[in-house]
Amino acid sequence: MxxxxxxxxxxxxxxxxxxxxxxxxxxxxxxxxxxxxxxxxxxxxxxxxxxxxxxxxxTKEDLFKQALIRQLDILRCKMLQAHDSCAEPLQQLKLVMSTYFQFFDEHPETIELFVHERAEFGHEETPLYFARMHEHTGDWIPMFEAVRAALPMRDIDVEEMMCLCGEIMHGAVYLSKAVVPSRASHDRLENVFRFYLQGLVTNADVDEIYQLHNL
The missing domain is CATH 1.10.10.60 (Homeodomain-like)
Incomplete structure (x- = not known):
């Protein structure tokens, strides 16, 4: 003893x-x-x-929110490391998305925290995921500006590009864990990435974009 x-x-x-x-x-x-x-x-x-x-x-509420914030900060750090590991904009974007999916596959408990946060505090304030995403918008603007410059883009501004990307990834993670049995979010990376690109570009073949940018 x-x-x-x-x-x-x-x-x-x-x-x-x-x-x-x-x-x-x-x-x-x-x-x-x-x-x-x-x-x-x-x-x-x-x-x-x-x-x-x-x-x-x-307080218990402070403990809960700080626990979720820590998970989001770990995710952000991993995504920034992925971003900094290469220089080509589309490759950066795909690697950042890959890292995002991989994180939630390895830490599915974070998704549970999203659910509990929504249940307990959803009507009081903006969910921490979206609040932190908005707070760190500046981290990702240069990458999306570079992606925009690299593609034959339809009429969409950079912040909207960012929001759509974040919403698609967030939804894909939720859906991967909602099905029974659950599936790895990362397994959906290729389809999600192609779907996102197809929505951004005008009259372009995504297969050609893949070849051009070594994706």
Missing amino acids: AEELKKKRVHKPAEERQAEILDAAVKVFANKGYQVADVQTIAEHAGVGKGTVYRYFP
């Missing part, structure tokens, strides 16, 4: 401790839902006391 207490009292940097609590919160909220999940269970999963959780996150 003394050894177990000693292990529980191991000092960790605040940032690491917060991350562990948020990881536990993601799992518990996704599994049990916002109403049923309790802070004590989350504390136990994180290996800390309930008071420690409240020291970092004053």
Whole structure:
């Protein structure tokens, strides 16, 4: 017993401790839902006391929202890394979309958080997914401007291009998890990417675009 207490009292940097609590919160909220999940269970999963959780996150609502924000920030970071790994605009876009789908295949609990957020707070404020997407619009404008310059585009502005892309990907992820049995979102990448391109271009063969841009 003394050894177990000693292990529980191991000092960790605040940032690491917060991350562990948020990881536990993601799992518990996704599994049990916002109403049923309790802070004590989350504390136990994180290996800390309930008071420690409240020291970092004053309310259950704050804990839930910060857990979802952390997942969205991890996703954004992975997408930016994918973007920076190549220079050709259409290849960047496809790789970013691929990374997006892969993230939700590996972290399906994040989708559950979307569902619970909508159920609990949907009528009070903009969902965090769309709020964060709007907040970081500047991350992606250059890529979509470059895509626009590379294609024979119909009359559509860059922000609308971005919104449509985000909405299509978001919907594809939801649908992949809604069917029984669920399917990997990433398996739909090729069809979703082609569908998106076909809606953007005018009188162009998507097969030719694929060949031209090595997609």
